[in-house]
Amino acid sequence: MRHLTQQSPRTDALSEVGESSKLGLRDLFLAHHASVWRLLRRLGVPMAQADDAAQEVFWVAARRLADISPGSEHAFLYGVAIRVAATERRRGKHSAMLYAIDQVPEPRCAERDPEQQLAGKQARELLDEVLDHMSDAARTVFVLYELEALELQDIAQVLDLPRGTVSSRLRRARDEFSQIAARVRAALQRQEGS
């Protein structure tokens, strides 16, 4: 479990190497880029836009570097990533209508791949399929809790919501996820059978 309030190990600065007690931008970038990129993908940013969106998150971080208190880097980046992902999703909706929950299409990665290393890819694509059909609010809470392993109070902090709201949203999100996953699974089995 990751804790957002953890103290940075680098606060005991040695003056020879610089005065700052904060993480440099490069450190921040290298340490968090992969998780930011992944989070953006799971929050619905398409593969083609994920690289740019991740850069965008760190552009914001570069400008706000002085505002990020040590230990809260993760929370800060998550907050920015969620906003960036929301913007990307809004952009995407102009071109592609979202499906209603009961209109789940056939899974995109229909062909069953014999290679084990592609199984993960297929599972992720199916997951994104499921997530894409969740409401944005439910999806965000679900991803932060189930995939990013944040605690409820940390999610409440990142989203600036009361903890109770996060908790009830998570319950709804799990229901939504199960329903949609069941449909996707059924569709996949139909495809296998035919």
Added chain:
Amino acid sequence: MKRPLTELGPRDFEHALLDAARSDSTGPRPDAAWARFSVAAASLDRAASLDPAESSNTESPAGTAGSKPTSQPSLPSKPTGSGGAPTPAAAPAVATKLLALAAVAGLGAAAATLALTTSVGNSPGGEHASNSASASSFESTAASALPDVVPPPAALERPPITGNAASETTPARAHGESLRLPPSTAVNAHLSLADEVRLMDAARQALSSGGAARARTLIAEHRRRFPRGALTTDIAYLEIEALHAQGRTVELRRLGAAFLARYPRDTHASRVRHLLEQ
């Protein structure tokens, strides 16, 4: 060998999807992405320096005439490797956009760049850089001090979720998309970052062409101007390399040990360890 997804029960199916995402290691290599990010920062600087108001004074930041045009393109080739990130496409798009930004922000941004460039060139010995910058113009103070300055009282404990993501962000976008203009302070922060990158690049250039002493001067300059800069780690590492090149083993050991104590897991740490073991 795991069972195929279609043979899993509903709960296991859900877990399999979630597990696949938790172990997701796709995405660009962070160092390649960082290289792209640095290039974008440098592009911003280049775009701003195209402003005619400044063109009469395009003195290279460190006074090493001619090093600027060659040193900047060297950045992307450094750690990129494969990675699969669409690196080259990003820079022009950003440059174009930022040129527009600089134009809109107008004389402010241009003046800031000018003042910054000049202040590096003159490099008043011993004078603290932020003092000299604030002496030259208000705009340059805003630009050079931005990353170092004490944040406003409403500092981000928790980032706002609603609303202004659009005005907050300056992405590397393709041509033809609508331009979203951040406030001019954002431009200044970008310029400051670009300036940092440029100064570090000049130091790296000096070191790689045998000018270790020159590199150390630039490193000291960087430290004066950006005491809390974004590239502190890189500069610390570069200084260790410069000391190594000069054969100054005593200082090398001192700074090397300090580096490892502070950045034990930095990407440069193994190289520093290697230098210390020699």
